[in-house]
Amino acid sequence: MTAPAPVRPAVRERWLARRRWARAAWLYAFMLVMSFFFLGPFVTGLLSSLKDNPNEYPPTLNIPQLTPAVIGHAWALGVQGSGDGWQGGLHPGRTVTFEVQVQSPPGAPQDPPAVTLFPYQPVSLVAVARQAQARDYATLDTREVARSGDTRTYRVTVRSPLLTRQTGETVRATLTEPDADLRARLGNGQTVPVRLDTPQAQERQYELNAGQTVELTRGPAGYTLRGPVFERTPLQVDVQRGQSIVGSTLPPSDRQDFGRSFAFRNVTPGVLGYTFNNYRRAFRETADPASGRSLFFSWVLNSFLYAFLRVAAAVVFCSLAGYALARMTFPGRNLIFLVAVLFVQMVPSQVNLVSNYVLLKDLGLLNLWGLWLNGLVAAGGVFLMKQFFEGMPRELEESAAIDGAGPLTTFFRVMLPQAGPALIALSITQFQGAWNDFFWPLVILRDNASFTLTVGLSNFRELYGGQGDYGLILAGAVLSAIPVIVLFVVFQRYFVDTGADSAVKG
Template identity: 65%
Template sequence: MTIVAPSPSSAPLKQQDNTAFLNRRRWARAGWLYLFMLVMSVLFLGPFLMGTLSSLKDNPNEYPPRILIPQLRPTFFMRAYQLGVQGAGDGWNGGLAPGNTVTFDVRVRNPKGAPQTPPTASLFVYQPTGLVNLARLAQAKDYSVLKVAETGVTGDLHSYRVTVTYAPLTAQTGERVRGELLPPQGNDLMATVNGKPVKVTLDTPQAQAHQYDLQPTQPVQLIRRGDQYFLEGPLMARLPLEIDVERGQVFVDSTLPPSDVQNFGRSLAFRNATPGILGYTFNNYRRAFQETRDAGTGRSLFLSWTLNTFAIAILKVLSAVVFCSLAGYALARLNFPGKNLLFALVLFVQMVPGQTTFISNYLVLKNLGLLNIWGLLVSGLVTAGGVFLMKQFFEGLPKELEEAASIDGASPFTTFWRVMLPQASPALIALSITTFQGAWNDFFWPLVVLKGDASRQVLTVGLQSFRDVYGGAGDYGLILSGAILSAIPVLIVFLIFQRYFVGTGADSAVKG
């Protein structure tokens, strides 16, 4: 029998095949792992992303919902910017100022047999809903002249241009300045320019006719000649435009997509035809601050709620870090009478639901006169969960660190402050994040404690008023924008500090 030995060149080939197979299997496992993580991230982040997209839309209730929305397309960015420049010389905020002319293009398909008349264009009144009683600001329809002209025909596709001209209320020329109306003094119309009150002269019948239509706090544009100020006209925050086509005609497109479509696609509303970039893409976010102004101070309530929540959350984080770390270290390392009983009490407090004690806590704060932001802070200085977390962490640190510190003559507090606390950074970061998140998202207790002045509320309670006021009107874009703004700080805090969730290096400090 003849035995044939394998050739020397076949062994390396087989080894290469095995290596390639192992590499392919490794990459396949990595690919399946990343696919699984991608699917899970979509499931967890999908609602947040869809809420963010819906908060940017003019119509968040559209169905089916779109991911590629016009508000995120560069083409419409530039058009919104150009319309803002035409309307008010401001491509970011938009609006309409006296003396400016805006052109808005519309294309309509007129099939054979359909009416060949141009679409009907009109300006309508748009008064935003507010948490407070907003004064009725001037409307563009009362000051502007509108014309529709055909600009081209390609087959059955007709192009039209809508021109809106805001005629000034005065024939005076001079330096243009912007101001804000004040309550009238007798028969004099007053405004403030750069913080200085001035008298406004009405030199035309048109200006005199509109005098009583204007409300205090209305932004206006004035003409200054020497020491005299003439009313050129109110500044419009928006240009609401409506386009109606005849039955049989088909709307194709326009400079900006319509905000609302009614009457089987024949009535198209543009809530703002001169939005600017901020007014087009981030309109709901801007409204969250502008439509919640305090009638007395003029300050944004949404901004006040955000600052109040930040202050409460940061103070609670500082108090938790100080008191919980001290209490946790004492329960973990020090020996004193009643230590075990005190720890059992901490565990008991942690097990009791907050709903069973809120009435007694409320009565205590009421008797002390602390139904305010200070009572909200005092009632949450120390949490049982934070004390338990720090105690368990300190118990996991090596005792040799304390022994070395005591040999060097360190006192118990010096040992805690200089040796043990720096090793507890992972636990402190975890405590800070959970405390900040709990304080930021707390709703029930602030709703009970904080009453009366709306400017002293926190963000979660304020968002409930958003739902009550705007939810009934179907204005969910504003509700979503407020919710997204309230979620951003928690996400930022977690993303910044999540890398500190690592094990302590205390074990490496002990050699044995």
Template identity: 75%
Template sequence: MTVPSLPARATAAIPDQERWLQRRRWSRAGWLYAFMLVMSLVFLGPFLMGLLSSVKDNPNEYPPRLLIPQFSAQVIRNAYRLGQQGSGDGWNGGLSPDHQVTFDVSVRSPAGAPQAAPSIALFPYQPNSLVAIARQAQAKDYARVSTVQVGQQGDVRQYRTTVSYPALTRRTGALVRAKLGQASSTLQAILPGGNTVPVTLDTPEAQAVQYQLNQDQVVELVHSGNAYYLRGPIFQRTPLEVDVQRGQSIVDSTIPASDRQNFDRSFAYRNITPGFLGYTFNNYRRAFDETMDPTSGRSLFLSWMFNSFLYAFLRVAAAIVFCSLAGYALARLNFPGRNLLFLVGVLFVQMVPSQVNLVSNYVLLRDLHLLNIWGLWLNGLVAAGGVFLMKQFFEGMPKELEESASIDGAGPFTTFWRVMLPQAGPALTALAITQFQGAWNDFFWPVVLLRQNTNFTLTVGLSNFRQAYGGQGDYGLILSGAVLSAIPVIIVFVVFQRYFISTGADSAVKG
């Protein structure tokens, strides 16, 4: 039997319809991905803006810029070169003895405006610190500044400033970087190995400036023979200020200014020897350096991070153990008062704010001398929300698993440990992530219980950055600390989010 063929017009219409359907599918997929991209920008926008602002010299600038000099290849190269000139280290920068730095500034002086050279000088800049330390010596007391005109194009003149830092002593020998020891009649230095040696002040310059140094400042010594001679302190910052007269304007410089005042006639550069890290990631370096504990020499920021990790680890471990046991007991074991216990011990506890028990819990932990990380962990030992999560998960697992284990002679705990718990991977992962995030971001109870700055968690430590500069807040430090505190939570979620996709509980039962 012969099958009749389709008309030519119908056969031609089929590919057109398929192409139309394909275009429609691609259109829907495109709109879906566009919507997801917009929503991701909405949720990630504040974090990305905070990340961008955390590297700026002025995070409060308005309007905010997306293209900033900290990410400009030319400016980064200039910052690296200035760091090499100032200390021989293009990454960390600084100013060391026997080094010379050249810094260029271009000034526009149109006709009718003053034609005088700009006023360029070093100025004191004491770094802000959460820890009370003695004022450190300033580069302006040791370095010399000279300015000359090196060119002119139209009404724009180029000036070159040379910052020279002569050594306090010209003795030859091995250079040693050290810190000064405790104040005494004889100046002492603490060598990198920890040994304390006397320092000989054999020049009038060294004797004149010895009282401007403190034990937290790094110095450079010359080891010649059996004696150590002070060569000069090492400065992390070299602040420079450029002032022009009315009618003049600064149009360019080796690196952009950190601050502009007096109607853009006064430019301040907080550091003209920054190096790569000191320019692009200066606020992040400050978060570690300016929280240094003078008694131990350890960064308090690192201590805060360690305390947060310890607290989060203890919370996660306790939740996995206690919440899984309690959730399984409430879901599968029959005992008197089970429903009442679930109602009062889980649901009612979640409805009562933790602030209601503030006074009683604080007094109890104070009497037990547990106003520390361990008391903080004990206060949230069992999470009611975690118990509810595990109970609901175990109730959704098939009972055939327990029946098979019971036939093989397994008891309740063996069934829980050998059969049910291995199948609860997704729920345990969700529980671990939520507990880690809750402990890492916890602020209320840490700020109530923790008193010593060495015991602070990261959230409490970051809140102290708001007290800087007379309560106005150092937003560069705040944003850099906030970005650093968000990174562990992001890493934990990205690493473990794949465990949310599916569960192997359904595949455990065959047939």
């Protein structure tokens, strides 16, 4: 009986290499599937926040806001309307051209579409005066410019008239008193009188409410009003029965009447006003008209401040308490650990709601500082640091004691530098807990400007959710998730890395 031929080393190496590649492929495929389940909701919310209508059904991945050609059109329209392809808008003396393709089969009406500017006043969390509308100032002109078979291309021209003829600077107009002359506040805070030199402007001076952006020109007799600046130019196009709209410079924000009525919320959007419109709205529609400060921006800063204070307090107090419970011997140590750490974690925070609230109210701390004081020491953080210090070699403390170091010197100069991975993990968990904290900020914080981001987003849900305007809510949710995601991506390796094993050599 002949023995089997031995396997060549080269063949075996190739077989082992294929096995390794196959295992790596299965591992990466599994990780991709799991990442889809974990990141899928975030990616879906991110894509939906860019749409004009995130409630569309069935949902599609065809998002015009991410199409380079459409973004180019939004840039060009923004340049036509304001000279700024990023911010867009309609300024005095500007002319914007917008094209619409209408299909008119034989036997159908051959009339041009009915084009109108409609008012659009967005809902706001703060009380703001009604802004001037492009419909009240701008003029429209519609004419046919091309024909191909049954399809005709119409050019809609939007003109914003000049109240004066000279160029000027952009400022904010405000009324000092209901019956006083119109005055304007410049960028440096200076308030100056405005001269209205046309009958049309005299008739409309009180339509420019507080917070309305206008353009002025400086002359020897003072400042002369050029006209209001419109952030958006809403346009509606309607055709008759038998006709249909088959194309336009920008995709419509809303389709109705079986494709015979297109509504465009803004035909001078610019890139930020088109692709990132909901994100821009999150900041602009929460702006205080008196100061111009965005409440959403204040909420973000408050959340960062609260999270930073929580992290700083946890690093100091939790590390000290954890080291004392793990390394020091004193009467009642086990009882303190049982009651102050384990028992506190088992009791819901809602149990102490009334007592803590009354205490903070009596101290006058129903604000961000009271919120921080309420969660000054985290029991979970103390437990984490205690377990970490218990796993560190005692030889470190013995070496420090031989050199004459006391308990505080040993802690700050020997033990704490070795606790880097635990401190990073503690900081991440505390930051995430503070950033996502909702219950206590909702109870303690009273003023809109002092809200954290989670409480502010709940106001978004109450105000915009009832109207089905979920794009703005999704934009706020995406912005609130980004800091936590960045934090985990940057510091994730510290969860598995530990320097305790290498602290003692030999």
